[in-house]
Each structure stands twice: as C-alpha cells, then as structure tokens.
Amino acid sequence: MAPRSGDVAKLIHPVVVLGGGIAGAAAALRLTQGNAQPVWIAADRAETFKPGEHLSASAIPMLKTLGLDSVLQSEVHRHAHSTYSAWGSDTLIERNSIVQLEGPPTVLDRGAFEDALALQAVASGAQRIYRDIVNVRIIDGQWHLETTSDLIKAGFVFDATGRKAIIASKFSPRFQADKLCCQYALFQSEEFQTPRPVTLIQAEERGWWYMSVLADARVILNFYTDADLPRIDPTAFEQSARATHSISAYLEDYGYKSCGLPKRITTNSSWIAPTIGAGWAAIGDASAAFDPLSSHGMTTALWSAIKATDAFLMQDREKMESYAESVAKGVQDYLTEKNQVYCRESRWPRSSFWARRQTGSTKPA
Ligand SMILES: Cc1cc2nc3c(=O)[nH]c(=O)nc-3n(C[C@H](O)[C@H](O)[C@H](O)COP(=O)(O)OP(=O)(O)OC[C@H]3O[C@@H](n4cnc5c(N)ncnc54)[C@H](O)[C@@H]3O)c2cc1C
Structure with a gap:
C-alpha cells in the first residue's frame, strides 16, 4: 500500500524519482508496474506551453511497453x-x-502528452509529491531530499530533472559539444x-x-x-x-x-559520464540531451526510463552498467550523426555558427 503523504518524511523510501517531465513520468510508471511503489517528486509544469513536439515513430514500441498504446490516438496530436x-x-x-x-x-500537444503519462503513473500507484527539491545530501548512505516543506529519505534515486541533473551533476562531469x-x-x-x-x-x-x-x-x-x-x-x-x-x-x-x-x-548537446553511480541513475536529458534537430530527446527519455528502471527492478548491477554503456555509445553515435548532418550545409563558411560545425570533430568542447 502506498504511504500517506504525512508519512513521507518518516519513511526511507526504497526508490524516489525526481522530475516531472517525460523521463520522470515514464520511470514512475514503470516502477509501479514492477510493484516498486515509487515516490515521484514532480511539481506542476510552470510553463503553459512546452516546446519539443516532434515525437519519432521509434517511441511507439516504448509507449506500448509502458501500456500507453492509446495515448497518441487523441486528436490533440497529429x-x-x-x-x-x-x-x-x-x-x-x-x-x-x-x-x-x-x-x-507525431506532432504532439506536448502538455497533453506529459499530462497523460503523469495521470497513468499516478493511477498505477506512484505517490506524486508536487514540489521541487531544494537541497540534496547523503547521510549514512541514504539520500536526504529536501523540498520546500518536507525531508524525503530514499535508498535509490532516479534523476530525471532534465539538464539541471540535480543529483547526477554532483557526481559526474557534464560534457557539452556545442x-x-x-x-x-x-x-x-x-x-x-x-x-x-x-x-x-x-x-x-x-x-x-x-x-x-x-x-x-x-x-x-x-x-x-x-x-x-x-x-x-x-x-x-x-x-x-x-x-x-x-x-x-x-x-x-x-x-x-x-x-x-x-x-x-x-538546447545544447550535453551529457554526463558516467550516467549511474552509487544509489542513483540519471535518465532523460539529465543523462544526455540532444540537439532538437535529431528528434531524439523524447524517445531517449522514454527509452532510458524503461531501461534503467528495469535494471533497478531486477536489482541487476550488470544491467544497470549495460544501461550506462548504452547511453555512452548512443552519445558517440549521435555526435557522429550530428556532425554529418551539419556538414551537409556548407553555404556560409564565414558564418561562425556553420564554421564551428564544419570540423567533423566528435570531441566534446
Ligand atoms: C526548444 C526545444 C525543442 C525540442 N524539440 C524536440 C523534438 O522535436 N523532439 C524530441 O524528441 N525532443 C525535442 N526536444 C527535447 C525534449 O524536449 C527533451 O529531450 C525532453 O523534454 C527530455 O525529457 P526529461 O523528462 O528528461 O526532461 P525535462 O522535460 O526537462 O523535465 C525535467 C523535469 O525536472 C524538473 N526539475 C528540474 N529541477 C528540479 C528540482 N530541483 N526538483 C524537482 N524537479 C525538478 C523540471 O521542472 C521538469 O519537470 C526539444 C527541446 C527543446 C528545448
């Protein structure tokens, strides 16, 4: 049974998901499907309109895995x-x-899509706390996550806080390619x-x-x-x-x-390495964020949420490491592909924007 909200500070939760975007919602949902009863810390969306609407068809199998087959059938998407x-x-x-x-x-109504994922996560049993994390500490091997009004203790944390990567950035360097x-x-x-x-x-x-x-x-x-x-x-x-x-x-x-x-x-291309550590794993943009030209961001948010939570549910360290390796390889493949696409535009060699993209380099800046 999910804990009541008044109990949240007293308990040490085995698993907490941070972040109310696609990666966070998908992770919270997947964990409930594996009977893990996650606490999901996700404030309401601040923006009325969130950009990023081009969802690649390769996301469809992932939505199916999450039992969200029908979510794209709404007429708010096209x-x-x-x-x-x-x-x-x-x-x-x-x-x-x-x-x-x-x-x-699919061209999404992004807000409606995120709301549908969140609704399903909560309906499946994720205990959503509508707040932001303001401070994070580790005490005696446990996470102490401070919100504006609670202290939430956790054994394992999924960092789905987007490019801020509030947990992951404490432990891993973030690289930036542009x-x-x-x-x-x-x-x-x-x-x-x-x-x-x-x-x-x-x-x-x-x-x-x-x-x-x-x-x-x-x-x-x-x-x-x-x-x-x-x-x-x-x-x-x-x-x-x-x-x-x-x-x-x-x-x-x-x-x-x-x-x-x-x-x-x-919208820069940036990633952390390694993407997992003791008691945490980064997913979605917290792990690796891509140039929107690639239309990779939302698909990767779904993929990483499924892959990392499945490894957690199986308590399989090798699977978690394999997740981290897949992210690292995915980033390298992406950088190669991105350079190839930008190198196809050569009309403005004196433009700083294009000149820096004509080097063919895949090294982080
Ligand atoms: C302009 C633009 C266009 C894009 N176009 C596309 C596109 O066409 N196709 C595509 O696939 N991708 C696109 N993307 C990328 C895509 O939007 C991201 O990859 C995707 O949003 C990643 O999801 P996420 O859940 O990892 O992160 P986010 O969507 O960034 O969600 C992170 C969440 O964490 C929360 N958070 C942050 N700090 C805290 C904290 N301290 N405590 C608690 N919560 C916190 C935030 O409020 C947010 O809810 C685009 C991005 C941008 C900016």
Whole structure:
C-alpha cells in the first residue's frame, strides 16, 4: 500500500524519482508496474506551453511497453506525414512518411502528452509529491531530499530533472559539444482556412529555423543559433521569420501572426559520464540531451526510463552498467550523426555558427 503523504518524511523510501517531465513520468510508471511503489517528486509544469513536439515513430514500441498504446490516438496530436527541409540549398525537399518503415512521427500537444503519462503513473500507484527539491545530501548512505516543506529519505534515486541533473551533476562531469540555444514563439491565424499540416526546417546564415503546425492549427516557430552568437532581437522575431526563404510564404499564405515575444531556452548537446553511480541513475536529458534537430530527446527519455528502471527492478548491477554503456555509445553515435548532418550545409563558411560545425570533430568542447 502506498504511504500517506504525512508519512513521507518518516519513511526511507526504497526508490524516489525526481522530475516531472517525460523521463520522470515514464520511470514512475514503470516502477509501479514492477510493484516498486515509487515516490515521484514532480511539481506542476510552470510553463503553459512546452516546446519539443516532434515525437519519432521509434517511441511507439516504448509507449506500448509502458501500456500507453492509446495515448497518441487523441486528436490533440497529429501525424507528421511530411516534413520539408531546405538544408544545403534553398530547395525544399520533402521527407514523406510513406517511405519511413516505422510509420509517421507525431506532432504532439506536448502538455497533453506529459499530462497523460503523469495521470497513468499516478493511477498505477506512484505517490506524486508536487514540489521541487531544494537541497540534496547523503547521510549514512541514504539520500536526504529536501523540498520546500518536507525531508524525503530514499535508498535509490532516479534523476530525471532534465539538464539541471540535480543529483547526477554532483557526481559526474557534464560534457557539452556545442552551445545551441533556441528562441521560440507561437503563431496564430484568424483566417477561416485549414492550414496544411506541415513541418518545415530551413537553414540560414545565422543558424536554422523550424516550423510546425500543431493539431490545433497554431504554429510553433523556433530559431536556433549558438548562445554566444547574436540572438534575434525579440521584437524583430516575427519580421525575421517573414524574411526567410520558405517559412515566410507559409506564414503569409495562411495569415499567421505571432502570439507574443519569443522565449529563449538552452538546447545544447550535453551529457554526463558516467550516467549511474552509487544509489542513483540519471535518465532523460539529465543523462544526455540532444540537439532538437535529431528528434531524439523524447524517445531517449522514454527509452532510458524503461531501461534503467528495469535494471533497478531486477536489482541487476550488470544491467544497470549495460544501461550506462548504452547511453555512452548512443552519445558517440549521435555526435557522429550530428556532425554529418551539419556538414551537409556548407553555404556560409564565414558564418561562425556553420564554421564551428564544419570540423567533423566528435570531441566534446
Ligand atoms: C526548444 C526545444 C525543442 C525540442 N524539440 C524536440 C523534438 O522535436 N523532439 C524530441 O524528441 N525532443 C525535442 N526536444 C527535447 C525534449 O524536449 C527533451 O529531450 C525532453 O523534454 C527530455 O525529457 P526529461 O523528462 O528528461 O526532461 P525535462 O522535460 O526537462 O523535465 C525535467 C523535469 O525536472 C524538473 N526539475 C528540474 N529541477 C528540479 C528540482 N530541483 N526538483 C524537482 N524537479 C525538478 C523540471 O521542472 C521538469 O519537470 C526539444 C527541446 C527543446 C528545448
């Protein structure tokens, strides 16, 4: 039986999951499925809109493993049948999902997707505590996790706190391969015309643009460049989008206008090594965070949550080490692939953004 909330501070919980994103929810759910009765520390989402909506079809088997087969059937998500990209030249090339054997990716309502995972985790028995961790200590081999109002003691902790990696970063160095960051804004149209549901990617001298039509017909527009290079003046974001070669035409055709100034968020490629330690394992972005161009982030969050919690449930040290090795290998494969993709764009050799990506190096910065 799950402990009552008043008992939380008195008990030493065998396993606690930290972080309310996809990795945290998936880990909490998987642990309940293995009868581990986790405490899941996950405050409510602060943001009304969370960017990152392109879910690769390779996530579907993982959702099935978690018993979440039907979660993508909601009409708040849409299949991403075609993605167009102008990369290496101004010509838009279509990547049609018919030729993708694993099926089409999904453009998510990210908030609804995370809510569905969280709902299932709690319904299955995870004891969710809606708070953030403010301090972490180890005393006599036990975790002492301080929230704003409780002290929670744990034997084992899954760190799913995203790039902050509040546990993992205390024990393992974090490596960073680039300085990518993103400005993003939502666009809306008042025209009575159903927009073509497309995703567009377009390289330009300062970095690259990503645009996707959500199932509710709003458009999410992201601009990526490096954190140390000039960002687009937030008041000129819409104007900059309207000066693009391809995205501008779409915004124009369907009468899209910006809903507000863009926000800025880190999207660099970074990872910790090793990704496990005594009494802890990092999962999701806490373990390894990828360039959104790869559409790897959410799938890896699901994969790592399943793989690491399964090893924990089996109390199998070798399986946990094999998880850590898979993460390390996955990061190396990803870096190689990322370099190849960026090297395909060679039109702006004097642009700092592109010049730093033409080296073919896979070494961390
Ligand atoms: C602009 C952008 C676009 C992206 N596009 C895509 C895409 O198209 N496809 C894709 O697959 N991926 C994409 N990603 C990556 C994807 O969003 C991440 O990989 C994914 O969110 C990782 O999930 P997570 O649960 O590990 O981390 P997060 O989603 O970051 O969740 C971490 C959680 O930990 C919580 N937390 C942090 N500190 C504490 C604390 N002290 N105490 C308690 N909780 C804490 C946070 O509040 C949050 O709820 C994108 C990311 C960005 C930023």
